[in-house]
Amino acid sequence: MIDGSFHFTVQAFAGAARAGVFSTPHGSVDTPAFMAVGTLATVKTLDPQELRDAGCGMLLANAYHLHLRPGENVVAKLGGLHRFMAWDGPILTDSGGFQVFSLETLRKVSEQGVEFRSHVDGSQRDFTPESVIALQIALGADVMMQFDHVIPGQSDFEAARDASERSIRGLERSRSYLGSRGLGVGSGSHSLSPNPHSPVSPTPQALFPIVQGGIHSSLRENAAKAIASMDDWAGYGIGGLSVGEAKPDMYAMIEVADSVLPRDRPRYLMGVGFPEDLIEGARRGVDLFDCVAPTRMGRSGTAFTSHGRVNVRNAGLREDAAPLDSKCDCSTCTRFSRAYLRHLFVSGEVLGLRLLSLHNVHFLVSLMRSARAAILDGTFEPWSHDWLGRYHSRPTPVQ
Amino acid sequence: MIDGSFHFTVQAFAGAARAGVFSTPHGSVDTPAFMAVGTLATVKTLDPQELRDAGCGMLLANAYHLHLRPGENVVAKLGGLHRFMAWDGPILTDSGGFQVFSLETLRKVSEQGVEFRSHVDGSQRDFTPESVIALQIALGADVMMQFDHVIPGQSDFEAARDASERSIRGLERSRSYLGSRGLGVGSGSHSLSPNPHSPVSPTPQALFPIVQGGIHSSLRENAAKAIASMDDWAGYGIGGLSVGEAKPDMYAMIEVADSVLPRDRPRYLMGVGFPEDLIEGARRGVDLFDCVAPTRMGRSGTAFTSHGRVNVRNAGLREDAAPLDSKCDCSTCTRFSRAYLRHLFVSGEVLGLRLLSLHNVHFLVSLMRSARAAILDGTFEPWSHDWLGRYHSRPTPVQ
Numbered sequence: 001m002i003d004g005s006f007h008f009t010v011q012a013f014a015g016a017a018r019a020g021v022f023s024t025p026h027g028s029v030d031t032p033a034f035m036a037v038g039t040l041a042t043v044k045t046l047d048p049q050e051l052r053d054a055g056c057g058m059l060l061a062n063a064y065h066l067h068l069r070p071g072e073n074v075v076a077k078l079g080g081l082h083r084f085m086a087w088d089g090p091i092l093t094d095s096g097g098f099q100v101f102s103l104e105t106l107r108k109v110s111e112q113g114v115e116f117r118s119h120v121d122g123s124q125r126d127f128t129p130e131s132v133i134a135l136q137i138a139l140g141a142d143v144m145m146q147f148d149h150v151i152p153g154q155s156d157f158e159a160a161r162d163a164s165e166r167s168i169r170g171l172e173r174s175r176s177y178l179g180s181r182g183l184g185v186g187s188g189s190h191s192l193s194p195n196p197h198s199p200v201s202p203t204p205q206a207l208f209p210i211v212q213g214g215i216h217s218s219l220r221e222n223a224a225k226a227i228a229s230m231d232d233w234a235g236y237g238i239g240g241l242s243v244g245e246a247k248p249d250m251y252a253m254i255e256v257a258d259s260v261l262p263r264d265r266p267r268y269l270m271g272v273g274f275p276e277d278l279i280e281g282a283r284r285g286v287d288l289f290d291c292v293a294p295t296r297m298g299r300s301g302t303a304f305t306s307h308g309r310v311n312v313r314n315a316g317l318r319e320d321a322a323p324l325d326s327k328c329d330c331s332t333c334t335r336f337s338r339a340y341l342r343h344l345f346v347s348g349e350v351l352g353l354r355l356l357s358l359h360n361v362h363f364l365v366s367l368m369r370s371a372r373a374a375i376l377d378g379t380f381e382p383w384s385h386d387w388l389g390r391y392h393s394r395p396t397p398v399q
Numbered sequence: 400m401i402d403g404s405f406h407f408t409v410q411a412f413a414g415a416a417r418a419g420v421f422s423t424p425h426g427s428v429d430t431p432a433f434m435a436v437g438t439l440a441t442v443k444t445l446d447p448q449e450l451r452d453a454g455c456g457m458l459l460a461n462a463y464h465l466h467l468r469p470g471e472n473v474v475a476k477l478g479g480l481h482r483f484m485a486w487d488g489p490i491l492t493d494s495g496g497f498q499v500f501s502l503e504t505l506r507k508v509s510e511q512g513v514e515f516r517s518h519v520d521g522s523q524r525d526f527t528p529e530s531v532i533a534l535q536i537a538l539g540a541d542v543m544m545q546f547d548h549v550i551p552g553q554s555d556f557e558a559a560r561d562a563s564e565r566s567i568r569g570l571e572r573s574r575s576y577l578g579s580r581g582l583g584v585g586s587g588s589h590s591l592s593p594n595p596h597s598p599v600s601p602t603p604q605a606l607f608p609i610v611q612g613g614i615h616s617s618l619r620e621n622a623a624k625a626i627a628s629m630d631d632w633a634g635y636g637i638g639g640l641s642v643g644e645a646k647p648d649m650y651a652m653i654e655v656a657d658s659v660l661p662r663d664r665p666r667y668l669m670g671v672g673f674p675e676d677l678i679e680g681a682r683r684g685v686d687l688f689d690c691v692a693p694t695r696m697g698r699s700g701t702a703f704t705s706h707g708r709v710n711v712r713n714a715g716l717r718e719d720a721a722p723l724d725s726k727c728d729c730s731t732c733t734r735f736s737r738a739y740l741r742h743l744f745v746s747g748e749v750l751g752l753r754l755l756s757l758h759n760v761h762f763l764v765s766l767m768r769s770a771r772a773a774i775l776d777g778t779f780e781p782w783s784h785d786w787l788g789r790y791h792s793r794p795t796p797v798q
Contacts, residue, residue, distance in 0.1 A: 040743075040746050041739075045750065045753075047750065047753065049730070069742065070717065070738070070741075070745070074738065077718050078720050084738075085739065318469065318473060321478070336485055337477055337483070339473065340485075342469075343439070343440070343468065344441060349441045350753070351444065351445065353749060354444075354749070
């Protein structure tokens with residue numbers, strides 16, 4: 001580490017895929033890694049200790065949601081996000097760009113920022129690139145994301161260009177805002193962003209820019225170049241993907257980013273994803289992922305397994321003594337049968353939501369741990385081929 | 400232990416209160432003890448490992464509910480209740496008498512048994528003293544409860560006599576049913592009730608009779624005498640209390656039972672209760688308690704504390720950095736603030752239900768552990784006086 005705050009070391013490559021270590025003030029994360037999503041400072045249904053035991057290294061929370069409830073000043077008064085949610089490992093806060101631009105009828109976009117109504121109580125709110133940085137400083141996560149302009153996945157060139165360029169102008173303003181407070185953006189040797197709102201000792205924070213540009217290669221390339229030339233960032237977000245576009249388009253956009261962004265910084269593919277997306281993303285040089293899928297699916301009764309998805313409500317599981325996934329060593333699979341999990345869901349018991357959410361998070365965390373091991377020992381290509389073949393084979397009739 | 404199955408050792412008395420050890424085939428329980436209620440083979444919102452870590456020694460499940468969902472044969476095929484719910488400690492199954500007699504319009508009572516309609520799917524069901532034993536043998540809990548006739552708390556003498564005497568006749572039939580299968584009732588040297596439905600090695604089960612008689616001392620006395628003279632039971636249930644009667648009536652009924660039932664067997668006060676009830680019950684010679692209150696209250700946002708109850712939705716807790724109870728060493732209080740718990744409840748997050756349920760169960764388990772320590776060191780009277788005085792003082796305006 002250059003200054004004890006943020007640093008990324010690549011240990012091995014396998015084509016564009018990399019095994020690395022991302023160091024933050026709250027510890028380091030082996031990459032590639034899946035980050036569980038704790039939107040409201042809680043990974044839905046799960047306890048931070050369970051997440052640690054399941055192998056989670058870094059969590060995500062959401063600045064938009066925490067601004068509305070309980071408010072960033074409440075979090076700051078209570079010692080910041082780490083202390084508030086009892087997670088002493090690294091945390092990244094998403095800016096809320098995705099959420100605000102998803103509001104559609106509730107928002108008004110201008111060059112200055114976005115006016116919107118809270119989805120909780122209808123109150124009028126105002127996000128600007130500057131205010132979203134202030135918000136995230138109050139929360140105190142290790143990594144802050146810029147306030148970006150997110151558009152639907154199949155937006156045309158002009159709409160995508162407008163949003164991408166506005167995001168870059170917003171990044172400049174975010175950087176200026178930090179500079180005006182004597183703070184850096186978190187990379188290399190100028191990463192100290194003490195948190196003035198927190199009663200506990202301030203810790204440095206890093207700002208990640210976000211590459212936008214829809215599914216248009218030239219926009220993505222221009223954005224990545226403009227951002228990378230602006231500063232020596234501690235890491236880079238790749239946003240606006242997995243929002244309705246075709247998979248080949250998503251993969252192509254990741255490849256453009258990989259070809260432009262510095263190889264010695266972590267790349268975070270925002271809101272992605274499913275097991276196959278994680279493998280394809282890692283193959284194209286992505287280091288960090290997040291998605292609500294494992295917990296959302298878990299709460300609906302669907303589990304990832306090494307042979308595809310299983311819906312535990314299926315009547316065929318009524319007396320099934322096998323675990324969800326015989327290859328899984330999570331605390332759900334090592335203790336409970338499919339029949340018991342089905343019983344919990346059929347009976348509306350909360351423990352079912354927990355056990356499936358935990359299994360699904362563990363599944364993605366373990367998947368990236370396996371990918372990392374394969375990159376390190378030079379077997380990433382055959383490993384990923386075998387893994388995807390098995391995952392899509394679905395021999396069990398319990399989809 | 401006489402035969403390695405069920406045994407109760409009293410280590411110290413403090414008046415009628417006793418500190419003891421109840422040994423079962425799945426381990427021993429220090430008494431007095433609070434048993435958490437896992438109606439459907441899950442203590443609502445909690446994981447068995449959390450319960451173990453919180454100090455729980457013995458859990459309760461419900462034969463009526465498990466008969467309806469998932470069915471006792473499913474549980475038996477999956478290895479019995481312990482394996483099904485991944486709890487290797489002692490388990491007691493309640494018979495469902497309370498549930499069946501609570502159905503009112505859905506049931507038809509005869510000397511033979513009770514016909515009723517499932518509250519789940521409306522299907523016709525039939526419980527008899529014999530069928531309820533068969534059901535509990537299939538479930539395989541350590542302690543089975545007889546199928547008793549439960550009546551409202553303020554029933555008149557004749558109604559109470561009718562129900563109490565029918566319960567005693569039912570007990571005779573339960574005992575005969577076990578005898579016809581070559582099984583004993585679980586006490587002393589004739590306690591082996593191998594579980595023929597289970598694919599795993601059968602373990603002995605004990606049958607506890609239940610003393611009924613409403614709030615009529617003579618009925619309670621007669622019932623206790625009739626039951627105690629019938630066999631050398633491994634333990635005794637005291638039922639039909641905490642069902643609407645006045646507290647002094649409940650205490651008087653416990654005292655009658657204490658005066659008649661053998662002192663060298665554990666007494667289980669069914670469905671009780673709240674902290675003050677546990678202390679008053681232990682004072683009158685009760686060893687085991689159960690109640691849904693800690694988890695039900697926990698799910699509604701109410702916590703027991705050493706200074707009375709706290710509702711975590713209270714707006715006054717919005718920025719409260721203190722734990723629920725500064726004297727508590729549970730995993731909720733040692734990690735999370737009242738403000739965080741309030742945030743979880745206000746936001747509808749499942750983790751809130753978990754953290755309060757766990758705290759409340761830990762609170763009652765710890766309360767009985769403290770009572771036991773006080774009995775052992777001869778300070779039960781001053782300890783209970785101090786504890787109740789503090790509990791009722793409620794200095795914090797967050798009720």
